[in-house]
Amino acid sequence: MSGIPAAIEVDFAYGRRLEWWTLAWMSTIIAVMYFTMGASKAMQSALIEDFLSLVPAMTFLVAGHFEPKKPTSRFPFGFARVNSLAFLVAAVALTLVGLFVAWEAASALLAQEHPTVPPIEIFGQRVWLGWLMIAALVYSIVPPVILGHRKLPVARRLRDKVLHTDALMQKADWQTGLTGIVGIVGIGMGYWWADSAAGLLIALSILKDGISNIRTASAELLDGAPREMDSAAISHEAETVIAKAQECWPGSTVRLRESGRYMIAVVEGVEPPAQIPPHGELTGKVPDWRLARLTFEPPQSDEA
Amino acid sequence: MRCSSIIVAALGAALLAGCGMPRDPDGTSERVRASRVIRLGEIVGAEPDAQASAALARVARLTGAQVERRQGHGEEMLEALQAGELDLVYGRFADDSPWAAEVYFGEQPGRIGNPGKSERVPRFAFRNGENGWIATVENEVAR
Numbered sequence: 078m079s080g081i082p083a084a085i086e087v088d089f090a091y092g093r094r095l096e097w098w099t100l101a102w103m104s105t106i107i108a109v110m111y112f113t114m115g116a117s118k119a120m121q122s123a124l125i126e127d128f129l130s131l132v133p134a135m136t137f138l139v140a141g142h143f144e145p146k147k148p149t150s151r152f153p154f155g156f157a158r159v160n161s162l163a164f165l166v167a168a169v170a171l172t173l174v175g176l177f178v179a180w181e182a183a184s185a186l187l188a189q190e191h192p193t194v195p196p197i198e199i200f201g202q203r204v205w206l207g208w209l210m211i212a213a214l215v216y217s218i219v220p221p222v223i224l225g226h227r228k229l230p231v232a233r234r235l236r237d238k239v240l241h242t243d244a245l246m247q248k249a250d251w252q253t254g255l256t257g258i259v260g261i262v263g264i265g266m267g268y269w270w271a272d273s274a275a276g277l278l279i280a281l282s283i284l285k286d287g288i289s290n291i292r293t294a295s296a297e298l299l300d301g302a303p304r305e306m307d308s309a310a311i312s313h314e315a316e317t318v319i320a321k322a323q324e325c326w327p328g329s330t331v332r333l334r335e336s337g338r339y340m341i342a343v344v345e346g347v348e349p350p351a352q353i354p355p356h357g358e359l360t361g362k363v364p365d366w367r368l369a370r371l372t373f374e375p376p377q378s379d380e381a
Numbered sequence: 382m383r384c385s386s387i388i389v390a391a392l393g394a395a396l397l398a399g400c401g402m403p404r405d406p407d408g409t410s411e412r413v414r415a416s417r418v419i420r421l422g423e424i425v426g427a428e429p430d431a432q433a434s435a436a437l438a439r440v441a442r443l444t445g446a447q448v449e450r451r452q453g454h455g456e457e458m459l460e461a462l463q464a465g466e467l468d469l470v471y472g473r474f475a476d477d478s479p480w481a482a483e484v485y486f487g488e489q490p491g492r493i494g495n496p497g498k499s500e501r502v503p504r505f506a507f508r509n510g511e512n513g514w515i516a517t518v519e520n521e522v523a524r
Binding site: 190191192193194195196198203205207262264265266267268269 | 402403404405406407408485487507508509510511512513515516519520523
């Protein structure tokens with residue numbers, strides 16, 4: 078189980094390109110936000126949120142660097158599980174973004190902060206800074222919407238939960254950008270609470286995604302049964318493989334766990350067969366590469 | 382696509398709402414126009430200079446109001462501003478003053494370039510968040 082299966086090589090390379098694009102675009106967004114934020118709390122938290130949102134993209138690239146490497150004497154099972162570790166890091170980052178936005182919004186609401194957005198002079202013209210902030214926020218929305226939409230199908234094909242979490246992070250990005258605009262317009266209309274109230278709602282949805290991802294990532298590291306990509310439910314593909322294996326070896330116990338994007342199966346209570354069933358018989362519609370290892374544990378003799 | 386339609390709707394709302402923005406959450410501009418009075422707090426020893434007075438006169442003309450002056454010490458004036466008993470306070474304020482988070486300090490009338498953080502700059506202070514009022518006065522200060 079080393080290297081990337083040929084079936085997903087192209088998608089894997091595309092995923093990595095998407096993540097490099099993410100880092101590049103998000104850096105330009107961070108720069109634009111930095112120059113327009115002024116003293117606005119909402120813009121400051123949007124900036125910190127953008128910084129944190131780089132974490133899943135970076136962990137994907139780091140994990141993608143190690144995953145294809147061959148096993149070594151120090152890591153005899155290879156590096157497939159780097160992806161599981163990266164998934165946990167990305168899930169924690171997403172949750173932190175949710176917590177951060179929630180805390181900022183709630184404390185501003187409780188303190189009844191009335192955000193001040195003054196006029197400024199730009200190229201000899203007096204402009205309300207709110208308009209510049211809205212322009213910066215509109216710019217900050219466009220790349221995440223496009224990148225997130227491109228990442229989702231690739232993440233599904235790669236069974237890559239890090240990339241999936243990163244697509245969720247992009248969703249968090251454009252949603253906080255949009256709430257930022259609603260908030261600034263709200264401030265402009267004289268509703269001081271608009272910004273924080275909208276931020277709090279979005280934070281709750283980010284938190285929900287983050288916590289569900291932490292649960293799935295923890296399950297993966299605890300050798301839990303493979304989970305669905307977008308929920309904590311046991312993966313449909315895992316259930317298919319278990320059912321097929323039990324058809325092939327009636328009376329056996331089949332246990333499945335997840336190692337990065339791969340599934341590892343242990344069939345207990347049967348002698349190792351002389352021949353492994355042909356491709357497709359065990360996996361059905363599940364891609365073959367997904368079942369990376371199949372081991373057998375013979376029945377324990379009574380004397381043992 | 383759902384996302385893009387949300388964005389278009391939000392931008393449309395922003396443009397529609399754009400007329401007359403920014404407004405004041407606590408209605409300072411409306412009150413000034415309705416009562417025809419600008420309540421100015423002057424911190425003792427830092428009375429408005431010629432440029433500040435000229436800016437104030439322009440704001441008064443623009444809003445059809447008269448300036449009602451009240452003199453007092455720094456904290457007293459800024460607390461009254463926070464409580465909504467004054468619309469403006471004129472004094473010397475530094476950016477690193479502890480009051481900088483509690484009220485908004487405008488720009489120094491007639492100044493080009495940014496002052497240092499600890500420099501006490503003669504300027505108007507406003508209630509936080511009264512963005513319409515701040516824009517009205519600051520646009521005249523910058524003229």
